[in-house]
Amino acid sequence: MIFSKEEIILEYTVEKCPKCEKLNQRDFSDGDVLFNSSSKCTFCDSVTIIEKIYGEIL
Ligand SMILES: [Zn+2]
Known part of the structure; x- marks a missing residue:
């Protein structure tokens, strides 16, 4: 390679x-x-939505 x-x-x-x-x-x-429901909000207990997925190269 x-x-x-x-x-x-x-x-x-x-x-x-x-x-x-x-x-x-x-x-x-x-x-x-993306845009799936995720874990619960730690502030108001609503179900959060996945807004963004990104990667970072070290
Ligand atoms: Zn909330």
Whole structure:
């Protein structure tokens, strides 16, 4: 392999609460799909929606 340099990609998921509009960034986990419902909002207990998934190369 010529391109043997490994890239470490960190993936993040940003959840948004539709009720109080708080954003929460956490590590990406398998099964996260954009605009799916996610975990519960820590502020108002509503179900958050996955607003953004992005990766970062170290
Ligand atoms: Zn909320």
